[in-house]
Amino acid sequence: xxxxxxxxxxxxxxxxxxxxxxxxxxxxxxxTALSSINDAxxxxxxxxxxxxxxxxxxxxxxxDRPLTLRGEGRPVLDGEGLxxxxxxxxxxxxxxxxxxxxSGSASLEDLAGIKVYNxxxxxxxxxxxxxxxxxxxxxxxxxxxxxxxxLRAYGEIEQTSGNGIHAWKCDSIFIADNRIRxxxxxxxxxxxxxxxxxxxxxxxxxxxxxxxxxxxxxxxxHNTFMYNGxxxxxxxxxxxxxxxxxxxxxxxxxAYGMLLKDIQRSEISDNVFYNNTVAIFMxxxxxxxxxxxxxxxxxxxxxxxxxCENNLFRHNNFIANTFEVTTNNQLSLxxxxxxxxxxxxxxxxxxxxxxxxxxxxxxxxAMISQQMxxxxxxxxxxGVLLLERAERAIPSLCPDNLRDRSPLMKPYHVAHSKHK
Amino acid sequence: xxxxxxxxxxxxxxxxFVVAYGLFWVLVSMSxxxxxSDPVKGMASLLNxxxxxxxxxxxxxxxxxxxxxxxFMELVLAQPIRRSEVLLGQYSGVAGSLCASFGIGMGVPxxxxxxSLRGFLLVGCGLVLTLVFVSLAFLAAVLMRDKARGIGLxxxxxxxxxxxxxxxxxxxxxxxxxxxxxRVILVLAFLNPVDLARIAMLLQLDAAALMGYTGALFHHxxxxxxxxxxxxxxxxxxxVWPLLWALRIFQRKDL
Amino acid sequence: MxxxxxxxxxxxxxxxLDAVHATADVGQVVAVVGPNGSGxxxxxxxILGLVKPDSGSVLFNDIVIRTDPGYRRxxxxxxxxxxxxxxxxxxxxxxxxxxxxxxxxxxxxxxLLEAYRLPDIFHKPMRxxxxxxxxxxxxxxxxLFQPQVLILDEPTAxxxxxxxxxxxxxxxxxxxxxxIFIITSHIMSxxxxxxxxxxxxxxxxxxxxxSLPELKALTGQERLGRAIAHLMQRxxxxx
Numbered sequence: 001x002x003x004x005x006x007x008x009x010x011x012x013x014x015x016x017x018x019x020x021x022x023x024x025x026x027x028x029x030x031x032t033a034l035s036s037i038n039d040a041x042x043x044x045x046x047x048x049x050x051x052x053x054x055x056x057x058x059x060x061x062x063x064d065r066p067l068t069l070r071g072e073g074r075p076v077l078d079g080e081g082l083x084x085x086x087x088x089x090x091x092x093x094x095x096x097x098x099x100x101x102x103s104g105s106a107s108l109e110d111l112a113g114i115k116v117y118n119x120x121x122x123x124x125x126x127x128x129x130x131x132x133x134x135x136x137x138x139x140x141x142x143x144x145x146x147x148x149x150x151l152r153a154y155g156e157i158e159q160t161s162g163n164g165i166h167a168w169k170c171d172s173i174f175i176a177d178n179r180i181r182x183x184x185x186x187x188x189x190x191x192x193x194x195x196x197x198x199x200x201x202x203x204x205x206x207x208x209x210x211x212x213x214x215x216x217x218x219x220x221x222h223n224t225f226m227y228n229g230x231x232x233x234x235x236x237x238x239x240x241x242x243x244x245x246x247x248x249x250x251x252x253x254x255a256y257g258m259l260l261k262d263i264q265r266s267e268i269s270d271n272v273f274y275n276n277t278v279a280i281f282m283x284x285x286x287x288x289x290x291x292x293x294x295x296x297x298x299x300x301x302x303x304x305x306x307x308c309e310n311n312l313f314r315h316n317n318f319i320a321n322t323f324e325v326t327t328n329n330q331l332s333l334x335x336x337x338x339x340x341x342x343x344x345x346x347x348x349x350x351x352x353x354x355x356x357x358x359x360x361x362x363x364x365x366a367m368i369s370q371q372m373x374x375x376x377x378x379x380x381x382x383g384v385l386l387l388e389r390a391e392r393a394i395p396s397l398c399p400d401n402l403r404d405r406s407p408l409m410k411p412y413h414v415a416h417s418k419h420k
Numbered sequence: 421x422x423x424x425x426x427x428x429x430x431x432x433x434x435x436x437f438v439v440a441y442g443l444f445w446v447l448v449s450m451s452x453x454x455x456x457s458d459p460v461k462g463m464a465s466l467l468n469x470x471x472x473x474x475x476x477x478x479x480x481x482x483x484x485x486x487x488x489x490x491x492f493m494e495l496v497l498a499q500p501i502r503r504s505e506v507l508l509g510q511y512s513g514v515a516g517s518l519c520a521s522f523g524i525g526m527g528v529p530x531x532x533x534x535x536s537l538r539g540f541l542l543v544g545c546g547l548v549l550t551l552v553f554v555s556l557a558f559l560a561a562v563l564m565r566d567k568a569r570g571i572g573l574x575x576x577x578x579x580x581x582x583x584x585x586x587x588x589x590x591x592x593x594x595x596x597x598x599x600x601x602x603r604v605i606l607v608l609a610f611l612n613p614v615d616l617a618r619i620a621m622l623l624q625l626d627a628a629a630l631m632g633y634t635g636a637l638f639h640h641x642x643x644x645x646x647x648x649x650x651x652x653x654x655x656x657x658x659x660v661w662p663l664l665w666a667l668r669i670f671q672r673k674d675l
Numbered sequence: 676m677x678x679x680x681x682x683x684x685x686x687x688x689x690x691x692l693d694a695v696h697a698t699a700d701v702g703q704v705v706a707v708v709g710p711n712g713s714g715x716x717x718x719x720x721x722i723l724g725l726v727k728p729d730s731g732s733v734l735f736n737d738i739v740i741r742t743d744p745g746y747r748r749x750x751x752x753x754x755x756x757x758x759x760x761x762x763x764x765x766x767x768x769x770x771x772x773x774x775x776x777x778x779x780x781x782x783x784x785x786x787l788l789e790a791y792r793l794p795d796i797f798h799k800p801m802r803x804x805x806x807x808x809x810x811x812x813x814x815x816x817x818x819l820f821q822p823q824v825l826i827l828d829e830p831t832a833x834x835x836x837x838x839x840x841x842x843x844x845x846x847x848x849x850x851x852x853x854x855i856f857i858i859t860s861h862i863m864s865x866x867x868x869x870x871x872x873x874x875x876x877x878x879x880x881x882x883x884x885x886s887l888p889e890l891k892a893l894t895g896q897e898r899l900g901r902a903i904a905h906l907m908q909r910x911x912x913x914x
Contacts, residue, residue, distance in 0.1 A: 374602045423774045492760060496775070
């Protein structure tokens with residue numbers, strides 16, 4: 001963690017040091033001698049500032065040298081559905097204060113509102129992006145910051161919309177305080193390592209609020225993912241830290257609060273999962289820890305495949321979920337301990353706060369409804385309740401080693417102070 | 421009809437059972453809302469009690485009341501008044517007082533603790549089920565001359581609707597699990613008033629789960645105006661047809 | 676005038692009324708008498724429209740009684756056992772009956788109401804009343820609307836002697852007021868005082884329908900009970 005912090009500090013130092021070399025400011029405004037941003041860039045020396053005044057600019061801005069490109073009065077960069085409004089092909093670039101609209105869309109090249117190519121120390125902040133194909137696209141870049149941007153798109157199907165913040169083959173990037181809405185995936189990472197994603201709000205995206213693959217050693221904290229078509233999907237990744245995030249209202253036949261596929265040695269803690277069809281779906285996950293999460297009002301709190309092993313569920317609170325845990329196998333190689341389950345019906349005679357009989361979080365009807373989904377229509381009917389009670393008393397179908405031997409009698413107290 | 425309903429209501433509202441019935445719901449609602457940390461969990465437990473106890477108490481009280489009022493109804497019928505007015509008046513009195521008792525008994529705690537759409541839907545479901553089962557109890561009571569047999573029939577109806585029906589459908593579902601039964605099950609679930617009320621509440625309490633596998637079908641059906649309209653219509657039919665049938669029999673019946 | 680024409684009624688296999696034929700005119704008090712299960716109550720219920728006869732009809736002032744309940748505004752009925760809603764106050768019961776008969780009756784006859792001092796208990800719920808008190812309530816209700824036809828089913832059973840006397844005097848007084856009475860009773864001495872005609876039913880059939888003087892003359896007996904017994908014996912020996 002400290003090594004990452006040092007790299008941020010270096011990045012900041014390097015950027016600010018550029019400014020002290022007696023840089024000039026070029027002012028671009030419509031109807032003046034300098035009315036084209038690209039002209040201003042062409043005249044600028046490295047580390048100069050191009051200040052763009054409010055107005056409409058219909059050009060494909062290409063930043064090819066270290067530069068501060070700053071909008072004042074929210075100038076609009078319009079791609080008119082044809083071109084890429086901003087391309088950054090140099091390191092040490094800052095872009096802020098713009099409204100970037102209507103990038104082109106193409107099937108061969110992923111056009112974006114703002115795209116960064118093979119660069120380092122690029123800062124994209126406080127921009128509004130609207131109706132772009134991809135929003136902010138980082139390609140093969142390192143040590144970049146994307147903060148405080150608002151991205152809005154109006155995608156309806158996956159094929160015709162791009163991702164909000166898209167990063168491919170990046171390292172040590174920082175994505176924070178962005179608001180993303182209506183894209184295909186809110187935040188998409190592929191081969192992105194050692195990065196931090198904080199306090200972003202990703203809602204109402206067509207597919208995933210957050211989607212990453214092969215992106216190791218990243219930290220995700222205090223983000224909110226809500227109302228996304230399929231929730232959040234994280235795959236083929238190791239050593240991920242996800243804390244203090246909220247996964248809510250991701251509802252649908254294939255919607256997950258979080259879909260975990262082939263995740264290793266990761267930590268998923270202190271998150272809130274609220275009103276998702278499936279809060280966490282796990283497949284091929286190993287040696288990960290899930291602690292102090294709150295699962296509330298979900299259809300299925302945890303759906304864990306037989307391919308998962310050596311994962312630890314501890315101190316989680318399961319409250320008012322329709323089903324707590326389901327699995328597709330009789331054998332479970334994961335540990336559940338000291339969680340609070342509100343379906344627990346046991347007792348605590350010695351008053352140590354831990355139930356005296358184990359809790360079996362897999363209910364019979366959850367298993368049945370996996371095979372016969374329409375059986376759900378009879379959930380909470382008397383017959384089903386009877387079946388459930390009978391199964392709890394004499395388990396026959398449910399995996400009996402998937403059990404919490406030390407269920408908590410009261411919800412585990414999560415320190416909410418760190419939770420935003 | 422209104423004249424009779426007024427006096428019947430006045431009489432039944434003072435009935436000790438009806439007062440106790442209201443207190444029962446206050447007690448049950450308060451304890452569930454207080455016991456459960458999460459209001460949805462409380463509502464779910466409350467729903468279970470409601471689906472069993474409310475139809476039971478409605479059929480038992482309504483049928484017993486009707487048999488006990490037989491002699492008085494004879495006296496009233498010796499006045500210049502239609503039979504239909506007398507029966508409908510009694511229905512209004514019984515259903516009205518049970519609804520009032522339940523509505524206050526559960527409505528006030530729901531208002532205090534929950535105050536949400538799903539809370540009021542729960543009370544609404546209870547009220548509609550009261551109307552349905554008083555209606556069914558009246559039918560049983562006019563079908564059977566003998567009090568014991570009439571109450572027995574009413575209990576049988578209750579047993580069928582709340583327990584047996586679901587059990588049979590579930591058994592059928594398991595037995596024919598290889599067939600695509602989705603639509604059949606949906607229709608079957610729709611035909612029973614208790615299931616109808618239960619599903620209406622499921623959509624509030626377990627929306628996330630329902631939107632899972634059955635999402636498409638459920639969404640299409642219950643999300644649409646057609647689905648909601650059909651559900652409301654079916655409930656109305658469950659209130660009206662037993663009552664109309666009872667009325668037909670009562671009008672021709674020898675008292 | 677009330678005319679019962681050929682009424683038959685069966686409940687299941689049991690033939691309760693078999694071609695019963697009788698008439699009652701104003702000023703008459705017809706006593707319907709017979710052993711238990713002879714069809715007295717069913718006959719009364721047929722007149723009140725509570726039981727629909729299989730065949731035959733009841734005519735009131737030459738109009739056949741059918742489903743229209745309007746004719747019953749001319750009728751008053753005192754049931755054998757008055758059962759009332761438990762929590763209804765006595766006063767409310769009278770209000771309710773007045774309500775039900777509103778627009779049909781203008782003047783009420785509160786003589787019995789006063790004689791039995793019923794207004795004193797108007798605030799009491801019906802369930803607190805004794806059987807006798809309830810009978811008084813029933814009687815007062817039957818006379819309240821000054822009906823043309825009064826049907827009294829075992830009126831004096833359960834009444835204390837004084838109250839029974841008040842009721843009987845009331846019947847005798849009202850008999851003069853152009854009313855028709857249909858009374859069932861097992862107390863022959865009462866009928867002796869009240870009845871003008873005796874309709875004797877056995878197994879749903881009319882054993883005889885005669886005026887009281889005619890009956891007494893025929894049998895040579897002074898007391899009604901004796902006269903009936905005498906007549907029935909004679910019929911049995913004949914058959």
